[in-house]
Amino acid sequence: MSYTNFVLAHLRKDLQLEWRAKDSINGMLFFSLLVVVVFSLAFDPTAYPAIARQISGGLLWVGLLFASMTALNQSWSRELRNNVLDAQRLAPSPASTLFLGKAIANFLFVTAVEIVLAPVFAVFYNLHPLGQTWKLLFILPLGTWALVVNGTFFAALSLRTRNRELLLPLVLFPIAMPALLAMIQATTDVLTGQFEPTLWIKVLIAYVIVFTIACILLFETILQAD
Amino acid sequence: MTNSRKLQTAGLLWFLLTLLVLAIGFYQACTAPTEATMGNLYRVFFYHFPHTILSFVFPYLNCFASFAFLYWRQRNPERALAADAFALASAQVTVVYASVGLATGMLWGRAAWGIWWTWDARLTTYLLLWLLYVSYVLLRRLSASGQTEVLSAVLAIFAAIDIPICFMSIRWWRTQHPAPVFGGGADSGIDPSMYPAVLWNLAAWAMWGAFILGLRYAIERRRQRRDTAAAHQYLSASKSPSYGEAQ
Numbered sequence: 001m002s003y004t005n006f007v008l009a010h011l012r013k014d015l016q017l018e019w020r021a022k023d024s025i026n027g028m029l030f031f032s033l034l035v036v037v038v039f040s041l042a043f044d045p046t047a048y049p050a051i052a053r054q055i056s057g058g059l060l061w062v063g064l065l066f067a068s069m070t071a072l073n074q075s076w077s078r079e080l081r082n083n084v085l086d087a088q089r090l091a092p093s094p095a096s097t098l099f100l101g102k103a104i105a106n107f108l109f110v111t112a113v114e115i116v117l118a119p120v121f122a123v124f125y126n127l128h129p130l131g132q133t134w135k136l137l138f139i140l141p142l143g144t145w146a147l148v149v150n151g152t153f154f155a156a157l158s159l160r161t162r163n164r165e166l167l168l169p170l171v172l173f174p175i176a177m178p179a180l181l182a183m184i185q186a187t188t189d190v191l192t193g194q195f196e197p198t199l200w201i202k203v204l205i206a207y208v209i210v211f212t213i214a215c216i217l218l219f220e221t222i223l224q225a226d
Numbered sequence: 227m228t229n230s231r232k233l234q235t236a237g238l239l240w241f242l243l244t245l246l247v248l249a250i251g252f253y254q255a256c257t258a259p260t261e262a263t264m265g266n267l268y269r270v271f272f273y274h275f276p277h278t279i280l281s282f283v284f285p286y287l288n289c290f291a292s293f294a295f296l297y298w299r300q301r302n303p304e305r306a307l308a309a310d311a312f313a314l315a316s317a318q319v320t321v322v323y324a325s326v327g328l329a330t331g332m333l334w335g336r337a338a339w340g341i342w343w344t345w346d347a348r349l350t351t352y353l354l355l356w357l358l359y360v361s362y363v364l365l366r367r368l369s370a371s372g373q374t375e376v377l378s379a380v381l382a383i384f385a386a387i388d389i390p391i392c393f394m395s396i397r398w399w400r401t402q403h404p405a406p407v408f409g410g411g412a413d414s415g416i417d418p419s420m421y422p423a424v425l426w427n428l429a430a431w432a433m434w435g436a437f438i439l440g441l442r443y444a445i446e447r448r449r450q451r452r453d454t455a456a457a458h459q460y461l462s463a464s465k466s467p468s469y470g471e472a473q
Contacts, residue, residue: 150384157377157380157381158365158368158369158377160370160373161365161368161369161370161373161377162368162369162370163368166368167364167365167368167369170361170364170365170368171361171364171365171381173357173361174354174357174358174360174361174385174388175358175361175384175385175388177354177357177388177392178388178391178392178395178396181395181396181399182395185399199398203391203394203395203398206391207391210387210391211384211387214383214384214387218380218383221296221376221380222376222377222380225372225373225376225377
């Protein structure tokens with residue numbers, strides 16, 4: 001089997017598991033819906049459309065970030081049941097294929113949540129974007145991959161620590177700060193139409209390339225940590 | 227035994243020398259000419275500047291030590307443990323120096339700008355540096371004992387990759403902190419009469435940093451040796467048949 005086939009096999013397994021249980025997608029969807037409602041309690045978005053445009057980019061990403069936290073923890077803890085992870089460590093396939101399969105699966109889950117969440121956001125926050133909305137088609141997947149690639153990696157890193165649910169955001173958020181800044185700025189630029197988001201898309205691309213490589217290279221070390 | 231005795235003497239001498247240089251630095255900072263616009267207020271600069279500059283040096287030591295740990299992990303476990311102790315010590319010194327840098331900066335900002343904090347490029351980057359190494363220290367605290375070294379070494383590499391990306395992206399984002407005082411263009415630089423105070427203080431705090439790093443390293447090495455000895459004792463005790471009777 002080639003490297004791609006290994007990745008696809010891992011991906012298929014994760015998609016199948018999720019298709020049968022639908023735990024993480026349902027959890028994430030409902031969680032991010034709750035976040036949307038809670039944020040709209042904090043200010044009145046329909047009364048101040050200009051403010052809504054300014055801040056809803058940030059709110060969208062913060063909601064997605066918190067929602068993906070719940071799914072990232074689950075995606076590895078299901079490998080712990082019946083000692084599946086120990087079997088994975090003995091498997092002859094390269095360790096990074098396991099990581100890539102899971103990262104792509106998580107990426108697809110978060111993207112599915114975004115597809116549902118974006119219209120809800122536009123309706124609830126009465127959003128009328130002033131920039132070129134099609135650019136969001138680049139920004140959303142890039143931002144999601146930036147969150148998910150490091151998120152999957154650090155979820156694996158904090159897998160066997162004490163209180164892993166606590167540790168994941170503590171190590172992930174500081175590392176993800178530049179990516180968060182770039183995706184929030186780019187989304188806000190598109191919504192307000194005041195600036196071109198090009199610079200921030202470039203930052204996101206650089207971040208994604210650098211950290212995808214770092215994750216693939218270091219995953220074996222994490223998996224065989226003890 | 228004589229070796230460790232020698233090291234202790236060297237450490238003590240280094241400590242005394244550091245105290246001397248710190249005293250000279252303090253004297254120089256208090257006697258340097260008064261600044262044109264800020265008056266005596268600017269003297270916090272002699273304390274703020276060395277700490278911030280040095281807290282960008284220790285993370286590199288941490289990163290190198292982490293790489294060294296991962297390289298030696300399988301090849302030379304004893305040396306890998308030493309590298310890990312050094313990585314831990316340098317991360318903790320980074321957090322201490324960055325905390326002092328943040329605190330003095332905020333005090334100075336309150337007096338000079340009228341506000342404690344502003345989301346300016348340099349301040350934000352610096353806060354992120356502090357957050358990254360606090361998260362490193364937290365990971366060491368929370369991870370299971372057998373994996374701490376590997377996991378924290380990987381996190382250290384991620385943090386080191388993150389610092390330049392942070393630095394550049396936040397520079398594009400906002401730019402109230404004055405432009406770099408040294409090497410920041412034609413208008414930058416300080417009056418030559420202030421150089422002795424800056425250099426003495428930089429040397430003094432670098433020596434102090436090296437001292438606490440060495441001390442922390444020695445303590446961590448001692449803890450590692452104690453743990454290894456305890457493990458060996460436990461292994462040999464459980465192997466020997468007389469263990470049950472001796473109890």
